[in-house]
Amino acid sequence: MTNPVLNDPTRRAALAALGGGAGLAAASSALGPNAHAQSAPTTPAASVPAAPTRQGGGFYHHRIGDISVTQIVDGARTIPLADGFVRNASRDQINAALGQAYMPANSMTLVYNPMVVTTAGKRVLIDTGNGPDPKGAVGQLLPNMMAAGIDPNTIDIVLLTHFHGDHVNGVLKADGSLAFPNAEILVPSAEWAFWMDDGNLSRAPEGGVKQTFVNVRRVFKGLDRRITRYEMDKEVAAGLTPFATFGHTPGHASLSLQSGNARLLIQADVTNHPALFVRNPGWHAGFDMDGPKAEETRRRLYDRAVADKVLIAGFHYPFPSLGYAEKDGDGYRVVPVAWNPVL
Amino acid sequence: MTNPVLNDPTRRAALAALGGGAGLAAASSALGPNAHAQSAPTTPAASVPAAPTRQGGGFYHHRIGDISVTQIVDGARTIPLADGFVRNASRDQINAALGQAYMPANSMTLVYNPMVVTTAGKRVLIDTGNGPDPKGAVGQLLPNMMAAGIDPNTIDIVLLTHFHGDHVNGVLKADGSLAFPNAEILVPSAEWAFWMDDGNLSRAPEGGVKQTFVNVRRVFKGLDRRITRYEMDKEVAAGLTPFATFGHTPGHASLSLQSGNARLLIQADVTNHPALFVRNPGWHAGFDMDGPKAEETRRRLYDRAVADKVLIAGFHYPFPSLGYAEKDGDGYRVVPVAWNPVL
Numbered sequence: 126m127t128n129p130v131l132n133d134p135t136r137r138a139a140l141a142a143l144g145g146g147a148g149l150a151a152a153s154s155a156l157g158p159n160a161h162a163q164s165a166p167t168t169p170a171a172s173v174p175a176a177p178t179r180q181g182g183g184f185y186h187h188r189i190g191d192i193s194v195t196q197i198v199d200g201a202r203t204i205p206l207a208d209g210f211v212r213n214a215s216r217d218q219i220n221a222a223l224g225q226a227y228m229p230a231n232s233m234t235l236v237y238n239p240m241v242v243t244t245a246g247k248r249v250l251i252d253t254g255n256g257p258d259p260k261g262a263v264g265q266l267l268p269n270m271m272a273a274g275i276d277p278n279t280i281d282i283v284l285l286t287h288f289h290g291d292h293v294n295g296v297l298k299a300d301g302s303l304a305f306p307n308a309e310i311l312v313p314s315a316e317w318a319f320w321m322d323d324g325n326l327s328r329a330p331e332g333g334v335k336q337t338f339v340n341v342r343r344v345f346k347g348l349d350r351r352i353t354r355y356e357m358d359k360e361v362a363a364g365l366t367p368f369a370t371f372g373h374t375p376g377h378a379s380l381s382l383q384s385g386n387a388r389l390l391i392q393a394d395v396t397n398h399p400a401l402f403v404r405n406p407g408w409h410a411g412f413d414m415d416g417p418k419a420e421e422t423r424r425r426l427y428d429r430a431v432a433d434k435v436l437i438a439g440f441h442y443p444f445p446s447l448g449y450a451e452k453d454g455d456g457y458r459v460v461p462v463a464w465n466p467v468l
Numbered sequence: 469m470t471n472p473v474l475n476d477p478t479r480r481a482a483l484a485a486l487g488g489g490a491g492l493a494a495a496s497s498a499l500g501p502n503a504h505a506q507s508a509p510t511t512p513a514a515s516v517p518a519a520p521t522r523q524g525g526g527f528y529h530h531r532i533g534d535i536s537v538t539q540i541v542d543g544a545r546t547i548p549l550a551d552g553f554v555r556n557a558s559r560d561q562i563n564a565a566l567g568q569a570y571m572p573a574n575s576m577t578l579v580y581n582p583m584v585v586t587t588a589g590k591r592v593l594i595d596t597g598n599g600p601d602p603k604g605a606v607g608q609l610l611p612n613m614m615a616a617g618i619d620p621n622t623i624d625i626v627l628l629t630h631f632h633g634d635h636v637n638g639v640l641k642a643d644g645s646l647a648f649p650n651a652e653i654l655v656p657s658a659e660w661a662f663w664m665d666d667g668n669l670s671r672a673p674e675g676g677v678k679q680t681f682v683n684v685r686r687v688f689k690g691l692d693r694r695i696t697r698y699e700m701d702k703e704v705a706a707g708l709t710p711f712a713t714f715g716h717t718p719g720h721a722s723l724s725l726q727s728g729n730a731r732l733l734i735q736a737d738v739t740n741h742p743a744l745f746v747r748n749p750g751w752h753a754g755f756d757m758d759g760p761k762a763e764e765t766r767r768r769l770y771d772r773a774v775a776d777k778v779l780i781a782g783f784h785y786p787f788p789s790l791g792y793a794e795k796d797g798d799g800y801r802v803v804p805v806a807w808n809p810v811l
Contacts, residue, residue, distance in 0.1 A: 174586045176536060177617055180811050181527035186520040193519060198809045227777070227792045227803065236809065243517045262810055274520055400806075434570070443806035449570045460570065461804050463743075463786035466541045466579065467605050468523050 190384025316376025533727025659719025
């Protein structure tokens with residue numbers, strides 16, 4: 126039935142391009158839109174269209190050399206744009222940046238993208254998302270992981286880049302049990318040292334930072350024997366090496382994934398949404414605990430990423446959370462990777 | 469178990485931003501990465517990781533005002549870069565454009581994205597993809613449509629923008645039966661007039677264009693009573709109006725979808741892959757039957773899209789095949805829409 130040449134529009138077009146088609150163009154100009162409509166079939170459609178109940182996507186498989194990688198979306202939250210969301214930019218400046226990215230003004234949609242790296246037979250989950258959410262806007266990691274064909278029981282390592290709740294809360298299920306029961310939990314030693322220090326807790330101001338101390342201790346309570354503190358610049362799995370990108374939090378890690386000449390830069394939270402913080406690396410997000418240090422880290426990392434033309438995975442980039450950075454004025458922009466529908 | 473304030477990192481960060489955190493930054497600088505690793509659990513993972521067998525995505529739901537829209541990927545083909553792929557650009561120029569888009573040199577990955585518009589209770593499929601492909605690289609429309617919760621039997625209208633095989637071949641299944649058995653098939657009257665004219669067929673040069681004549685007649689054979697020819701600038705379903713974008717083919721249609729103030733410009737094949745033909749609107753693809761006319765159409769449409777900041781759906785844009793156009797030098801660039809993981 127199918128003729129491989131006839132049914133391959135590319136080959137046909139290539140043939141057309143080679144064979145020429147000037148005569149057809151001339152012929153077509155002599156034809157007008159003058160055909161008459163025929164009667165249509167009257168068979169009704171089988172049922173009334175139903176509204177969609179779930180979004181597509183959820184996971185995106187790709188490869189870095191020999192290493193299989195899966196980006197998995199945990200969901201999104203849309204919040205009103207609060208004062209202090211960016212410490213050193215006005216509401217008007219933020220709205221202008223949102224407009225340039227074709228995003229609505231006066232609100233911010235934050236997205237969350239954990240990922241799984243399968244290397245040398247080991248499955249590493251990098252960050253765990255927001256954990257259980259009764260509303261379902263976030264906490265989609267587990268169902269999306271299962272849709273991707275990845276059984277949570279096969280995760281060997283849960284690697285956390287830092288201790289904000291949207292990265293660590295997915296360690297636990299709603300009933301407090303482990304979401305990845307067979308996994309060792311790797312944490313940056315500098316991050317652990319900071320958040321587990323009672324003196325730091327006692328000096329923390331009331332509000333979000335103090336609540337993060339409380340949350341970190343809640344999540345990790347009783348997990349000491351599962352937790353391994355990792356050092357920067359030491360490989361944690363074949364081809365996967367964390368490195369220090371302090372500033373967003375005191376012990377924040379990014380990772381380099383390398384296989385042969387192929388490389389992925391896993392930036393974690395060096396920037397939040399690229400429309401704001403890649404475009405304006407000098408903006409200090411309320412999320413960045415040390416704004417100036419986070420900015421210095423950000424500019425250094427992005428200058429290098431631009432020079433290397435390296436693929437970047439950003440936890441807060443829009444799904445599938447992969448792109449390339451380019452210099453753009455004083456800042457940068459992310460060119461999202463082209464979706465490959467074929468494995 | 470879950471504390472809505474504690475578990476909302478955004479609120480915590482906003483509080484942190486408001487409450488200040490300078491003391492914490494100072495405290496963190498006194499801490500070094502000096503923790504010792506603890507012993508890890510020795511429980512093995514439940515099974516050996518399996519390679520992924522299918523890509524995620526496949527469909528993407530969004531809304532234009534009150535109208536539900538679903539982009540559905542039909543797959544991708546990667547072909548060697550043949551001479552004539554672009555009539556008026558050299559291989560070096562094409563490779564440079566591919567490099568600027570972080571795509572590999574000397575080959576071209578073409579993607580195909582039909583879509584479903586559900587408006588006023590009518591389901592309209594716009595273009596049908598490549599149809600059955602034993603290799604599975606394309607012909608994914610039907611399984612992806614079903615994954616999106618859209619039963620092919622509920623399609624009321626199959627609207628074709630033009631008659632190239634990657635748009636019409638999906639009308640039929642492998643056994644020659646109708647893929648959308650309850651649908652009326654709408655075709656542009658100018659396109660029908662051109663390809664059904666025996667004089668045009670007799671004047672067609674050997675190669676791709678002649679093969680397209682043969683293929684069009686194969687696909688539509690015996691379907692006369694299902695086929696309705698549509699005129700430009702006349703609404704075909706609530707909010708959905710085709711308009712002439714001749715050049716790519718003699719009767720090529722694009723569509724405007726409007727609901728309230730929301731609008732989607734469905735460009736069909738005014739450009740093929742944006743990395744080449746949005747970026748370089750003066751390039752004449754081998755696919756474009758009348759290169760100069762296609763270029764004129766392309767520049768006119770994109771100038772208007774840039775001025776209107778209108779969302780564009782491109783059949784050959786990377787999935788989910790939605791983006792905004794911006795002027796960039798003599799050409800344009802597409803800023804892909806940010807993936808929304810929440811319905």
